[in-house]
Amino acid sequence: xxxxxxxxxxxxxxxxxxxxxxxxxxxxxxxxxxxxxxxxxxxxxxxxxxxxxxxxxxxxxxxxxxxxxxxxxxxxxxxxxxxxxxxxxxxxxxxxxxxxxxxxxxxxxxxxxxxxxxxxxxxxxxxxxxxxxxxxxxxxxxxxxxxxxxxxxxxxxxxxxxxxxx
Amino acid sequence: xxxxxxxxxxxxxxxxxxxxxxxxxxxxxxxxxxxxxxxxxxxxxxxxxxxxxxxxxxxxxxxxxxxxxxxxxxxxxxxxxxxxxxxxxxxxxxxxxxxxxxxxxxxxxxxxxxxxxxxxxxxxxxxxxxxxxxxxxxxxxxxxxxxxxxxxxxxxxxxxxxxxxx
DNA sequence: TAATCGTGGATATTTTTTATCCACGAATTG
DNA sequence: CAATTCGTGGATAAAAAATATCCACGATTA
Numbered sequence: 112x113x114x115x116x117x118x119x120x121x122x123x124x125x126x127x128x129x130x131x132x133x134x135x136x137x138x139x140x141x142x143x144x145x146x147x148x149x150x151x152x153x154x155x156x157x158x159x160x161x162x163x164x165x166x167x168x169x170x171x172x173x174x175x176x177x178x179x180x181x182x183x184x185x186x187x188x189x190x191x192x193x194x195x196x197x198x199x200x201x202x203x204x205x206x207x208x209x210x211x212x213x214x215x216x217x218x219x220x221x222x223x224x225x226x227x228x229x230x231x232x233x234x235x236x237x238x239x240x241x242x243x244x245x246x247x248x249x250x251x252x253x254x255x256x257x258x259x260x261x262x263x264x265x266x267x268x269x270x271x272x273x274x275x276x277x
Numbered sequence: 278x279x280x281x282x283x284x285x286x287x288x289x290x291x292x293x294x295x296x297x298x299x300x301x302x303x304x305x306x307x308x309x310x311x312x313x314x315x316x317x318x319x320x321x322x323x324x325x326x327x328x329x330x331x332x333x334x335x336x337x338x339x340x341x342x343x344x345x346x347x348x349x350x351x352x353x354x355x356x357x358x359x360x361x362x363x364x365x366x367x368x369x370x371x372x373x374x375x376x377x378x379x380x381x382x383x384x385x386x387x388x389x390x391x392x393x394x395x396x397x398x399x400x401x402x403x404x405x406x407x408x409x410x411x412x413x414x415x416x417x418x419x420x421x422x423x424x425x426x427x428x429x430x431x432x433x434x435x436x437x438x439x440x441x442x443x
Numbered sequence: 444t445a446a447t448c449g450t451g452g453a454t455a456t457t458t459t460t461t462a463t464c465c466a467c468g469a470a471t472t473g
Numbered sequence: 474c475a476a477t478t479c480g481t482g483g484a485t486a487a488a489a490a491a492t493a494t495c496c497a498c499g500a501t502t503a
Contacts, residue, residue, distance in 0.1 A: 112280045112361050112366045113278070113364075113368075114368075115460070115461080116460095117461085119369065138479070138480090139479085139480075149461085152462050152463080154480080155462090157480090168481095170470045170471080170479055171469075171478065172470080172471055172477060172478045172479070173478080174471080174480075176480090187391075187395070187398075191278075200278045200279055200366075201285070204285055225288050228406075228413070228414065232353075232402050232405035233402065236398050236402035236405075239401045240395075243394045248390050279491095281492085282492080283492085315492080315493055315494080316494095317493060318493050320449080321492095321493090324449080327449090334449060335448085336499090336500050336501045337446095337449095337500070337501030338447045338448070338502055338503060339447085339502075339503085340448045340500095340502085341449090
């Protein structure tokens with residue numbers, strides 16, 4: 112059972128956006144460069160996030176992505192589901208009903224207790240993720256050239272603007 | 278995030294073994310035929326289960342697999358970990374430290390809160406799976422030719438014995 | 444002693460994930 | 474108003490896992 116790398120990229124991207132000042136946006140290219148990952152791949156997840164209503168997009172020059180709602184209203188679960196889809200990790204293939212001696216009688220068509228137990232654990236997992244919001248994650252900080260400390264998103268935004276200003 | 282199909286096969290196999298009468302065993306071939314899955318593939322998981330101390334093996338003719346301990350002592354988590362490995366689903370690649378502006382200073386080398394939150398959710402998930410034992414799952418029942426009801430394992434064991442008796 | 448079973452490693456096959464590319468439409472800047 | 478910059482969405486290629494198979498070996502029991 113492995114979670115895709117896209118989830119980590121997505122969460123860090125959203126976390127960085129949550130540290131931006133009012134009106135600030137970051138382009139997909141900037142986010143990808145900042146994290147050292149493939150732009151086209153990150154783009155796919157950013158689109159999933161905007162499709163899920165977590166991010167807003169700002170088209171045109173100076174455009175990019177920003178949060179669609181308050182950090183407090185965005186949970187880790189929201190992000191995970193947007194990127195990985197909402198299908199449960201455990202999929203019961205009802206192998207009870209296969210083979211030469213299946214539990215085929217309607218009388219025995221009661222729900223698979225194994226499936227039930229696995230899904231319950233997954234509900235608990237999701238509930239835990241739902242408890243944690245972006246606000247709980249906190250803003251990642253970084254050191255700037257002048258020795259001060261700033262939110263990573265803001266710091267990189269400046270670097271990026273300086274570059275595009277040339 | 279998807280859990281391998283092997284998990285379902287493994288759990289059903291173990292559940293079936295828990296329904297056997299004292300001294301009874303089922304061969305890998307029987308378990309595979311019963312569930313309608315590939316023998317060689319199931320074998321891989323059965324070996325993982327015996328390696329993890331969940332199943333015992335009985336070599337020789339009339340040999341096979343049986344539980345290594347009481348159903349109450351075997352949790353779903355034990356089985357999942359034996360088959361899927363114990364690595365967490367979420368692997369933090371520390372992408373904070375990548376890109377042109379990494380959080381590299383020792384001062385900021387505090388643990389990644391995102392990773393912490395994801396791993397906590399996974400601990401909760403595993404704790405829930407650990408709560409459920411084979412005894413809680415119950416024995417799967419099936420209808421037999423003569424109209425009676427029997428544990429699926431026993432029923433198939435008889436079928437299998439009849440076949441090998443020829 | 445012959446048949447049966449599990450062991451373990453090597454290997455092929457299939458599926459999924461990851462990653463990339465391109466043509467298009469929309470919005471903004473100058 | 475035109476050029477630039479951005480996101481959209483589908484198609485596609487490359488890489489990685491999962492799934493499935495095979496074979497030679499050792500152990501056990503009828």
